Amino acid sequence: MKHRIVVLGAGYAGAYAAGNLARRLSPLDTEITVVNAEPDFVQRMRLHQLAVGQEIKAPRLADVFEGTGIHLHLARVTAVDPERHVVTVADAAGGGEIGYDTLVYALGSHVAHHGVPGVAEHAFDVAARPSALRLREHLDSLDKRGEAGCVLVVGDGLTGIETATEIAESRPGLSVALVARGELGARLSGAACGHLRRACDRLGVTVVEHTTVEAVEATRVLCADGTPLASDATVWTAGFEASPIAAAGGLEVTDNGQIVVDRTMRSVSHPNVYAIGDSVQAIGDNGRPLPMSCGSAGYTGRQAIDAIVGSLTGRKVARTKLVYTYNAISLGRLDGILQTVDGEGRAKPKCVSGRKAALIKTGIIKGALWGTSHPTLGRPGRRRRLAAAPDARRGSSRATA
Ligand SMILES: Cc1cc2nc3c(=O)[nH]c(=O)nc-3n(C[C@H](O)[C@H](O)[C@H](O)COP(=O)(O)OP(=O)(O)OC[C@H]3O[C@@H](n4cnc5c(N)ncnc54)[C@H](O)[C@@H]3O)c2cc1C
Structure with missing residues (x-):
């Protein structure tokens, strides 16, 4: 039986991770399923632009994953059971359960109401x-x-x-x-x-x-x-919290629902589960939690990919960077601020602003879209076979933290 990797969520973190796992693991002994509620890749960083009436590109996930061997399942995840290694979904056919050997949890976040009435x-x-x-x-x-x-x-x-x-x-x-x-x-x-x-x-x-x-x-x-x-x-817009599904399933989470993980993005309570993007509380190289951001989705995704590939193929798990270096803020279409931060996450005195910052921000957004929606391009990587050991095939804890 092939090792079943199930990726929940195809946003910046999930789409990137799924595509890269498909590039690096042999389809002869792994199968990758992505479950996402919507058929399109949503550029969440541009939703304020969508809200004011601009048209924003939303590539179809079926096209994004075409030729990768990834199975796309359009469904809403309603529960995870990390004890039984199953995910419950609701879809057009009514839904059911999907079993996994390794789960990548990337369901993102939503606004936090903080209990404020109304x-x-x-x-x-x-x-x-x-x-x-x-x-x-x-x-x-x-x-x-x-x-x-x-x-x-x-x-x-x-x-x-x-x-x-x-x-x-x-x-x-x-x-x-x-x-x-x-x-x-x-x-x-x-x-x-x-x-x-x-x-x-x-x-x-x-x-x-x-x-x-x-x-x-x-x-x-x-x-x-x-x-x-x-x-x-x-x-x-007064804050975001992670999807409540992880907490309801019994995974160890923080107060705002983010999954608690080790340095490799592996859940500390359930080692067959990795969490990335807004869903994870990743402690950065400066010892502080990474902010919910597209950059963090990339860094946590990359670390999880290396950990999963390393663990399943019996190789050493690389320790990738987990950093927070800047904020790029748009102020309408023609203005912006690029604020770099120091190792402690504090704003550095200088910043780039105005038209130049707006252009940089546009470039960042295009790069993020390109990176997630072209999973088969870029560094090809060898598609590795899994290590023979049954514990590795089942995603045991061989990764080094
Ligand atoms: C308006 C706005 C502007 C932003 N601007 C910036 C910025 O300039 N720079 C920056 O770094 N960050 C920005 N962010 C934050 C950034 O968008 C997030 O940090 C990033 O999207 C996190 O990636 P993710 O993959 O974890 O989650 P998401 O991109 O949200 O992806 C989650 C995916 O999971 C799917 N999903 C969720 N729940 C379910 C379910 N139950 N079943 C099935 N599928 C599900 C969603 O449909 C989505 O495809 C912005 C956010 C917003 C809202």
Whole structure:
């Protein structure tokens, strides 16, 4: 029987890992199945652009994996049972169970409501394509009404900044406010922060600082000091958490649902499970958790691929880089900030800003799309046979941490 590798999720992390595993392991003794809810590759980094009305490329996963030998199963994962080594899915045919020998968990993340009442009922978000499209429809209806509708973006992390500036630039008829719990851009250098404030001024984004939103209603939010802020569309970008499926299945996870792993991305509670991308709490080479980001999806994916290939083929597992080096932030289509960070994850004093940063960001996004959607190109790698030992074929713990 072939060794069954099942990859859950075909986002930046899962699609990249599946393609590279297929390139490096022989199809004579491994079979790779990818389970994903949607038929297309979703460029999640561009969902704020989709929300304002831009058309964003979404390559079909069937085309992405064509010729790789990967079996694509379009289905929603509803449960994992790491004791029985099965995944439960719901699909057009009703669903069922898929067995695995090695599981790669890459189901990404969704917005964290933090228990704030009304978020689920009244707020919009840009964390997934369906929700970004819902926001787009709502922005269209506000635009059509012709009155200057008010959009409130809650959360001044990178997603909040990108979303507020993108809406302001694309929908000049709407008034946009960005609500920050502390000072705007607190994690950026002074130079980057100054640039961000000037960009908000230029685009007409009102910045509301030192404000915590405690409830979301249909046409307003309520702040911690009782102040109401009027809103025709509240966009919630105040944090992300991992899919709850891992925790429900009994895998060891952190408070925000990320799977706890060793240095090779292998679950500390269930060694046949690897986690990558937003789903994993990976401790970087600086001793701190890597942020949820496309860069982290690449680094954790690469480490997991090396660990799985090494472990199954009886080779030493390479220790790959796990680093966090910069943030590339778009401020609409023509402006941006590239902020490098030091070994401790703190902003370095200098930054690149303006048109140049916007071009760099565009290049990063194109590179990420290319890397995940061309799994058969690039470094070919030998397609290795598995080691004969039955424990290796079953994905035992031969990897070195
Ligand atoms: C608007 C926005 C802008 C961003 N900008 C940047 C940026 O500029 N730079 C950066 O580094 N990061 C950015 N990020 C974060 C980045 O997109 C994520 O860190 C990255 O997508 C994580 O990759 P992933 O593969 O773990 O998850 P995802 O890319 O989310 O992929 C998860 C996959 O799993 C599938 N899936 C989820 N649940 C199920 C289920 N139950 N069953 C089946 N399939 C399922 C999804 O359909 C998806 O295909 C941004 C995020 C957002 C929302």
